Amino acid sequence: METTKKTQKSPSVVMIGLLVLIIIIFFLSLNLGYIQIAPLDVIRTLIGSGTEQDQLVLFDFRLPRMVIALLIGAGLGISGAILQGVSQNGLADPGILGINAGAGFAVVLFIYFFQGSMSSLGTLSIFVMPISALIGGVFAAFLIYTLAWKNGVTPVRLILVGIGVNAAFGAGLIIFQLKMNPNDFMQATIWLSGSIWGANWKFVLTVLPWILILIPFTVYKARNLNILNLGDEMATGLGIAVERERRILLLTSVALAGACVAVGGGISFLGLVAPHLARRLVGSKHQVMLPVTALIGGLLLLLADMIGRNLLAPSEIPVGLVVSALGAPYFIYLLIKVK
Template sequence: MKQRNRYKFLLILLLSIGFALFIMYVSITNGTFDMTALDAIKTLLGLDQGSDHTLVIFEFRLPRILIGALVGFALGIAGAVLQGITRNQLADPGILGIHAAAGLSIVMYMFVVQAAVKSAGWLSIFNMTFFGWIGGMAATAFLLLFSREQGKLEPRKLILVGIALNSGFSALTLYVSLKMDPQDFEMATVWLSGSIYSASWSQIIATLPWILCFTPILLWRSPVLNVLQLDEVTTTGIGVSIERERRIMLLSSVALVSASVAVSGSIGFVGLIAPHISRRLVGIHHPYSLPISGMIGMLMVLLGDFIGKTIFAPAELPAGIVIAIIGVPYFVYLLVKAKGA
């Protein structure tokens, strides 16, 4: 049985990787400036230097595709971990207020620091990532402070506190953004809607260390998530430190979400839907469901961005809005299903 599940996991993983590569190929070759597969391959291999293809691929399309892949993968894994920690299948980084807190922190950076010093380029991107992490940590501190009951983290209370934090941070973000000058306000509004159209190589370099650092931690601790699904008496009897494990995985998830929000804005529903699809494909065994959840998240963001930039061309619809159009009905379906269970 274990060997069969392993083969199923590997098959689905390979299929999802293949599908992701196919979407990347379509995104590279299609757009306002179409090109053939041969042109794209020659350009990627450096055999077509100095042509318009080089500018289009390396300055516009490839950074956008890679940011979409990284953000989707990070949000998918973070969502699966948060649902495992809370033992609630309706939990995701947006519902817990992590998105909103990171967004508020970055908007504050845009309003106070960036507007004052007019910083741009690499330093600005790294600062935004760091400020996003500070905001995510602030949300985590509030979650840990107000979600405790008799000295222990209560998963159900965690959801309620997260919803309250999400509302509060979102209101503050709107207030601060309204104080910006028109140009910065427009930039912040587009960013908050979940757009990756302005992706750059500096954003990739700023995001990659966070994903390379914290994703292995979550994958390594994924077997513990299986144990955390048991009742606390059984989990403690096995010898697992529930509080310590929850803190480690919560902080690691927040780091992934904060780094993603810093470069893509608030792309919701990825952390909610991807784990559900993953569990349907490979079951609830977290060492298998976490990587698949990451791949499903990657596919969602890549596909959402491609639809947003092509179906309404020459205008563009942010990937976050496209995913929300799909995600809202699915969220309602989950609520109805949970109510009927």
């Protein structure tokens, strides 16, 4: 989708505005919940003079969950931006392309075969889920890339093969879910709906290294993404090794999506919507668009998590369902508008 200069704003103004919105939503989310905490009590607790109950609620439950939402939102947004740049298709997304399904399939296999032995792994157990999701995502990407290869990989073939692989992994997920015992089935179902279930600081540490390493690496590769958007022939003429760069960027996108899916479950549409909104605000130059995408992704998932926790409190709506409810209309709009 082309972005007209009339709708573009100053990148610094956009980033400051997004940061302000994130701070506002973050503070509101600290206040709201089944146990509501007054704003002054939140401030007292954050500076170390709150009650034990408030400290427990904020530091052990809400803060790690909100930090995870920001990290996952940024990671999925950047993953989607990479896929849209690599495939030259504005409808590309880790969920639509099949990467989330591959990561999810690997995690469901892990739950099915090894869930009973998690306790024996101790602290290392929190790293097993992201690693298994990464393996599944890489396997899905390998399948997509291999099946789409025909004297090179065209963007259209990449998308069509990705949709087919997504459907195949979806069928496999259903088969293994039906074989699970009721407890594991319920856990897998909630997780696949998109649920930030690892709401503790250990899971923050699980996702954080992937985000801190891969997002700056993607920004470093922003120039190559810009050139890839010009088309394979033009990119080759400008000295870019197209297939090598495409594989590196695709692996980066898979690693980000796999780590985020492992902790946040099957969250769809976020990787689709965030890059489009960023492109509308600041244009398609990836050096600027990628940081804005990360901020928008974090903001959207933080907002969705706040809505999911409070709309039907004390029951929770999986954050993935909230994101889908918000993102599906925009996806339909893109299908209508994109040529």
